[in-house]
Amino acid sequence: MEEVGKSDESSPFMEVITTTATAMNTIYPLAKLPLDFARILKSLLVFSTLGVAFLVLYYASSNNYGEFLPTLGRFSFTVYDVNGTIKDEYYELRKVLEAASTKEKTVILTSLNEAWAEPNSMFDIFLKSFRVGNNTAPLVDHLLAIAVDEKAYLRCKKLISHCYFLKTKQSSQMANEARFMTPIYLNMMWERLAFLQTVLKLGYNFIFTDTDVMWFRNPIPHFTPSSDFQTSCDRFNGNQFDIRNPPNNGFLFVRSNKRTIKFYKFWVSSRQTYPSLHEQDVFNRIKNGTYVRKLGVKFRFLDTNYFGGFCQKSRDFNKVCTMHANCCTGLDRKIADLNTTLEVWKTYLSSNNYTSPQPSNWMVPKQCHM
Numbered sequence: 001m002e003e004v005g006k007s008d009e010s011s012p013f014m015e016v017i018t019t020t021a022t023a024m025n026t027i028y029p030l031a032k033l034p035l036d037f038a039r040i041l042k043s044l045l046v047f048s049t050l051g052v053a054f055l056v057l058y059y060a061s062s063n064n065y066g067e068f069l070p071t072l073g074r075f076s077f078t079v080y081d082v083n084g085t086i087k088d089e090y091y092e093l094r095k096v097l098e099a100a101s102t103k104e105k106t107v108i109l110t111s112l113n114e115a116w117a118e119p120n121s122m123f124d125i126f127l128k129s130f131r132v133g134n135n136t137a138p139l140v141d142h143l144l145a146i147a148v149d150e151k152a153y154l155r156c157k158k159l160i161s162h163c164y165f166l167k168t169k170q171s172s173q174m175a176n177e178a179r180f181m182t183p184i185y186l187n188m189m190w191e192r193l194a195f196l197q198t199v200l201k202l203g204y205n206f207i208f209t210d211t212d213v214m215w216f217r218n219p220i221p222h223f224t225p226s227s228d229f230q231t232s233c234d235r236f237n238g239n240q241f242d243i244r245n246p247p248n249n250g251f252l253f254v255r256s257n258k259r260t261i262k263f264y265k266f267w268v269s270s271r272q273t274y275p276s277l278h279e280q281d282v283f284n285r286i287k288n289g290t291y292v293r294k295l296g297v298k299f300r301f302l303d304t305n306y307f308g309g310f311c312q313k314s315r316d317f318n319k320v321c322t323m324h325a326n327c328c329t330g331l332d333r334k335i336a337d338l339n340t341t342l343e344v345w346k347t348y349l350s351s352n353n354y355t356s357p358q359p360s361n362w363m364v365p366k367q368c369h370m
């Protein structure tokens with residue numbers, strides 16, 4: 001028992017590291033063949049797999065304008081499964097990302113705990129917004145929910161196609177609503193940030209959305225190709241490139257590239273510099289620092305008219321893509337007010353009046369009076 005618990009805890013990801021021989025066994029059921037023939041075939045297969053691996057290595061190490069990098073010296077070779085997915089410590093994660101990804105290698109990520117995943121709680125309202133939004137239903141095929149405890153994972157599996165259990169040291173404690181700024185809450189936020197860095201490293205762009213963000217329209221056409229990190233704001237000052245905009249990273253789009261991978265690495269490591277701060281506040285401390293400016297990460301701040309929230313609501317129904325229950329604490333209050341926004345949205349859609357600008361009256365925040 002002890003041993004199992006220990007090895008589970010040692011890694012945040014469910015690791016699958018398989019040797020070539022066992023990988024081949026699962027693909028070709030050798031046991032059915034006569035023993036000697038099976039042995040010969042098996043060594044041939046291992047041999048040819050090694051050959052392929054070396055070819056891949058040779059290609060990978062020599063395609064840098066003819067520069068030959070000493071990759072072979074470390075003698076690490078890549079193993080693939082039948083579908084061509086790399087079998088390393090991120091195998092399970094690679095598989096779910098591949099399944100959820102769009103053709104452009106973008107996934108929509110949200111994170112879930114037990115309280116938020118319960119029936120009639122936040123996850124249900126979140127999914128409902130995709131159904132009542134304008135052409136947002138197909139986006140659920142690209143939604144990957146990151147469950148931080150087992151109950152959230154099981155409920156997720158019942159509702160959508162792509163779920164991943166991010167097992168962390170806090171998993172057992174995170175089941176209930178982790179209160180804002182408690183140590184458990186902070187750890188959860190930082191682990192999530194490290195997880196997002198891994199997603200970028202594996203080559204996927206992501207839209208991260210808090211589960212208390214309603215999706216009324218597809219946001220993807222609003223992301224510009226020239227920006228690396230596009231985040232929603234609590235309040236928007238009118239200039240999309242002004243880093244003084246107060247960001248809200250509860251909704252953001254990040255492209256996977258060298259700059260963003262290094263930026264996330266630095267952001268995660270900055271926890272040591274600011275141990276008592278929330279990852280969002282740390283972002284604000286580092287965003288205009290020497291290191292980040294030298295990296296050249298291209299930040300863009302999204303207009304609240306398109307990506308609004310309770311802090312600053314979209315003023316035009318014809319433009320709004322998302323509505324975030326920010327500037328609000330308490331799960332029940334968020335649920336009540338978001339539920340109201342869904343009703344208001346449905347009324348707007350059924351009005352069939354989309355030509356002139358539609359000034360919005362969201363009727364909230366009501367419970368979230370702040």
Ligand SMILES: *[C@@H]1O[C@H](CO)[C@@H](O)[C@H](O)[C@H]1NC(C)=O
Pocket residue numbers: 081082083095
């Ligand atoms: C390979 O892909 C097929 C079809 O998507 C899937 O059913 C199967 O489980 C995959 N195999 C592995 C080992 O992931």
Ligand SMILES: *[C@@H]1O[C@H](CO)[C@@H](O)[C@H](O)[C@H]1NC(C)=O
Pocket residue numbers: 134135349354
């Ligand atoms: C809904 O989406 C369709 C297709 O993307 C678009 O033609 C239509 O104008 C949209 N309606 C509203 C109300 O946004």
Ligand SMILES: *[C@@H]1O[C@H](CO)[C@@H](O)[C@H](O)[C@H]1NC(C)=O
Pocket residue numbers: 243244288
């Ligand atoms: C960012 O840092 C540069 C260099 O220190 C400074 O000139 C600039 O005013 C800063 N911008 C903001 C918005 O703080």
Ligand SMILES: *[C@@H]1O[C@H](CO)[C@@H](O)[C@H](O)[C@H]1NC(C)=O
Pocket residue numbers: 120335336339340343
């Ligand atoms: C959401 O609103 C609908 C319609 O007004 C109502 O029937 C339902 O009970 C509400 N759900 C919650 C969780 O408040």
Ligand SMILES: *[C@@H]1O[C@H](CO)[C@@H](O)[C@H](O)[C@H]1NC(C)=O
Pocket residue numbers: 351353356357358359
């Ligand atoms: C359509 O919207 C405009 C602007 O809000 C409003 O003046 C007009 O009365 C609406 N038309 C209908 C038929 O609701």
